[in-house]
Amino acid sequence: MKKILRLGLPFFAVLLLLAACKQADFEYYYYEPEDYALLSQYLNLPAKPDNYLTKLPKHLEARGLFARAVDQDKAILGRVLFYDKNLSKDGKINCASCHRQEIAFSDDKPVSRGVFDRVGTRNSIALGSVLNFAAYYGTDLFGPSGIPFFWDNRAGTASEQNLATMANPVEMDMKHDDIVNAVRSQPYYAPLFRMAYGDETVTAQRVSEAIANFVNALGSFRSKFDREAERVIGTDTWNSREYMDFSGFTAAENRGKRIYLDNCASCHSPVQGRPMKMYANNGLDATTTDQGVGGITKKNSEMGMFKVPLLRNIALTAPYMHDGRFATLEEVIDHYSTGIQAHPNLSTELRVGNQPRRFNFSPQQKSDLIAFLHTLTDEELLADKRFSDPFK
Amino acid sequence: MSHAPKIALMIVSMMALLASCTSSRFYTPNTINLPAMSQKGEGAVSGATFFGSNTGWEAQASYSPAPGVGLMANYFSLSYTGNLDIFSGGFPFPPAPAVSFDGRMRFGEAGAGFYRHAGKNQEYLLSLFGTAGWGHARNRYVEPDVPLKEVEWSFWRYGLQPGVRLQHKQMRFGVAFRLSCVQYTNGRIDARIPRVELDRIELLETQSPMLFGEVLWTIGYHFRPVTLSLNTTGVALGSKSLNELNLASNHISLMATLNLHELKEEKAATRKKKK
Numbered sequence: 001m002k003k004i005l006r007l008g009l010p011f012f013a014v015l016l017l018l019a020a021c022k023q024a025d026f027e028y029y030y031y032e033p034e035d036y037a038l039l040s041q042y043l044n045l046p047a048k049p050d051n052y053l054t055k056l057p058k059h060l061e062a063r064g065l066f067a068r069a070v071d072q073d074k075a076i077l078g079r080v081l082f083y084d085k086n087l088s089k090d091g092k093i094n095c096a097s098c099h100r101q102e103i104a105f106s107d108d109k110p111v112s113r114g115v116f117d118r119v120g121t122r123n124s125i126a127l128g129s130v131l132n133f134a135a136y137y138g139t140d141l142f143g144p145s146g147i148p149f150f151w152d153n154r155a156g157t158a159s160e161q162n163l164a165t166m167a168n169p170v171e172m173d174m175k176h177d178d179i180v181n182a183v184r185s186q187p188y189y190a191p192l193f194r195m196a197y198g199d200e201t202v203t204a205q206r207v208s209e210a211i212a213n214f215v216n217a218l219g220s221f222r223s224k225f226d227r228e229a230e231r232v233i234g235t236d237t238w239n240s241r242e243y244m245d246f247s248g249f250t251a252a253e254n255r256g257k258r259i260y261l262d263n264c265a266s267c268h269s270p271v272q273g274r275p276m277k278m279y280a281n282n283g284l285d286a287t288t289t290d291q292g293v294g295g296i297t298k299k300n301s302e303m304g305m306f307k308v309p310l311l312r313n314i315a316l317t318a319p320y321m322h323d324g325r326f327a328t329l330e331e332v333i334d335h336y337s338t339g340i341q342a343h344p345n346l347s348t349e350l351r352v353g354n355q356p357r358r359f360n361f362s363p364q365q366k367s368d369l370i371a372f373l374h375t376l377t378d379e380e381l382l383a384d385k386r387f388s389d390p391f392k
Numbered sequence: 393m394s395h396a397p398k399i400a401l402m403i404v405s406m407m408a409l410l411a412s413c414t415s416s417r418f419y420t421p422n423t424i425n426l427p428a429m430s431q432k433g434e435g436a437v438s439g440a441t442f443f444g445s446n447t448g449w450e451a452q453a454s455y456s457p458a459p460g461v462g463l464m465a466n467y468f469s470l471s472y473t474g475n476l477d478i479f480s481g482g483f484p485f486p487p488a489p490a491v492s493f494d495g496r497m498r499f500g501e502a503g504a505g506f507y508r509h510a511g512k513n514q515e516y517l518l519s520l521f522g523t524a525g526w527g528h529a530r531n532r533y534v535e536p537d538v539p540l541k542e543v544e545w546s547f548w549r550y551g552l553q554p555g556v557r558l559q560h561k562q563m564r565f566g567v568a569f570r571l572s573c574v575q576y577t578n579g580r581i582d583a584r585i586p587r588v589e590l591d592r593i594e595l596l597e598t599q600s601p602m603l604f605g606e607v608l609w610t611i612g613y614h615f616r617p618v619t620l621s622l623n624t625t626g627v628a629l630g631s632k633s634l635n636e637l638n639l640a641s642n643h644i645s646l647m648a649t650l651n652l653h654e655l656k657e658e659k660a661a662t663r664k665k666k667k
Contacts, residue, residue, distance in 0.1 A: 022575060022577065023600070024597040026545060026581050029582060030584060
């Protein structure tokens with residue numbers, strides 16, 4: 001037997017070495033070769049499709065937040081549409097003009113500028129402020145039962161939202177027919193529509209659905225906060241672990257987390273899942289000209305109220321508030337600390353009796369809170385190629 | 393040999409344990425060839441068929457060109473069908489569309505090794521073989537109202553297999569272990585297959601070469617010059633990625649083995665009788 005082992009084992013070792021030397025080399029194909037050649041003239045799309053399926057960390061799934069399925073082919077088409085400047089009246093604006101990936105799909109201007117440099121009225125909402133677009137807003141499937149879109153919550157679905165944005169004269173100024181014609185005129189859309197819909201028919205509904213599939217895959221859930229929350233909070237839904245210090249946090253970040261949980265989480269969500277309130281007045285002004293949600297619903301009790309955003313990537317998405325009035329996080333915290341105004345619809349969390357609440361944060365508390373807010377930055381989203389500009 | 397019934401019981405129990413007959417779309421082991429040579433010049437050929445959702449056949453041959461030295465050649469052809477589990481976690485609504493698959497795998501190998509008898513009555517046959525083989529697999533995915541999608545790949549498998557056979561009267565028992573190294577080489581993948589399946593194939597590609605253990609349990613009855621045996625071969629040990637790929641497959645084969653040496657002896661005896 002010794003002889004057998006002496007001869008057999010080296011023989012097998014040599015074979016193993018031979019095997020280990022060669023890497024597997026699989027060839028993936030997705031588009032027809034002629035389609036891919038055409039697409040490659042205009043676009044940097046991988047031969048192997050990007051994966052737009054998302055699995056959220058367990059501290060979010062345990063709270064019933066799931067990244068619902070998106071259609072991969074429609075998301076790929078949606079990515080191209082999202083970055084296509086042909087979908088604007090002057091050919092200079094695309095969705096990404098006001099939703100820039102490097103700043104978590106937000107805009108750094110107080111209010112966004114649209115076609116022909118027309119000035120909008122509100123600050124562009126950061127698409128990267130949510131854990132996952134579909135998990136946060138709900139999907140077209142669930143319709144208006146999800147969280148509505150825009151600062152004034154006037155759109156029920158992502159499709160409705162993006163069609164409204166494209167049609168808005170101070171944004172992209174494209175009527176449905178304009179959109180269809182613009183898409184039809186670009187040769188790279190034929191194969192993408194075939195992949196997504198089985199034929200090349202272009203309709204405004206298909207365009208908006210594809211964009212909705214793309215943005216529904218967007219989200220931020222890989223921040224330092226999420227890594228720690230998944231480890232420490234995990235599947236605990238009794239909120240008993242939220243106050244536990246995160247060992248991966250600095251002392252300032254942990255102090256900031258406590259300040260956040262005590263003072264901010266009752267509106268903005270303890271784990272940055274879904275906001276506790278869909279909309280509120282946060283006392284920016286005692287009297288308001290932009291009536292937000294009330295401007296749509298015409299209810300006095302909703303005048304001056306706006307969407308309560310999540311704070312993911314908040315450190316990147318200045319300026320802040322619906323009108324972009326605050327340039328820094330310090331200014332935002334100063335507002336809550338001493339600047340809340342007595343609006344008639346002021347949120348109950350921000351008032352003491354009939355008076356605006358004064359949080360009176362100390363300089364140390366402000367600094368700690370800002371340190372915590374920086375832990376909500378998801379660097380991976382900023383560099384995620386699946387969401388980047390595909391145009392050459 | 394009073395312990396023979398116990399051995400038989402143990403082998404049958406192990407076979408029952410592995411009798412789920414699961415095939416993997418990525419790799420399914422062939423029946424480990426555990427030769428029963430006793431001297432130079434002896435050889436055998438075997439044919440087997442499968443049970444369950446797998447269909448196919450395999451052929452095996454062994455020959456001893458020198459005392460204590462053996463050669464073997466095996467061929468394995470497998471077809472399988474099933475339904476794909478494409479739920480990847482997350483919210484289970486809307487339900488994922490049903491995707492079924494069918495596939496086939498072909499594998500051929502050759503091996504060389506050593507054998508020796510042991511035991512008071514030389515009833516044990518110990519063997520150690522090294523094998524190398526090449527295989528090809530092709531899977532097709534069927535979704536309603538969508539064109540068929542196909543993936544295929546080739547692989548090498550290197551194996552080292554120690555085994556032991558026990559002969560008791562007409563009964564034949566055996567157990568063998570094969571340390572297998574599977575090296576996927578080239579493949580052609582239609583990336584329009586469901587994403588979850590594509591992820592598995594990417595894992596297969598990145599994890600290659602993969603090392604794992606396979607076990608054979610065999611029980612048979614010998615009536616000269618043929619042995620009829622029931623064999624179970626299954627992937628038994630491996631890394632975590634094997635579980636993710638559901639490579640822990642096994643199958644049961646019913647095999648008929650013709651001992652060429654005995655056949656020759658039988659023919660000679662018949663001729664002698666006739667004379």
